[in-house]
Amino acid sequence: MHDPIPLYARNSIGLFIVLNLADFCTTFCIVTLGGVEMMPVARGFLDFWGIPGLFVHKLLVAAGFGYLCRNFTQRWWDVLNGMFTAIVTWNSLQLCLFVASLSQT
DSSP states (O other): OSSSSSSHHHHHHHHHHHHHHHHHHHHHHHHHHHHHOOOEEEEEEHHHHHHHHHHHHHHHHHHHHHHHHOOOOHHHHHHHHHHHHHHHHHHHHHHHHHHHHHOOO
C-alpha cells in the first residue's frame, strides 16, 4: 500500500501542530496576564469567542495549514517549523520577562 504522505512530512506536520499548541499555551498565559495577541486574525477570534476561540483558531489553522503543506520538501518543513520555534521562543521569553517584572514590584 502506497502512503501518500512521506514519513518526514507526517513527523513535520506533528511537530507543526505541537508548536502551534505551544504558541497557544504561551499566548494564553500572556493574555491572562494582561498582554495582547499580536496576530489580527487570532486577536479577532480571541475578542469574539475568548480563549476557546483562540484555541480553535490555533488548532484548525495548524491542522489545515499542515495538511495543505504536506507535500513540502524536508527543507521547507524545517524552515516552517523553525519559524514557529522562533515564535514560541519569543513568546516564552516575553512571558519570562513579564513574570520577572511582576516579582520586582
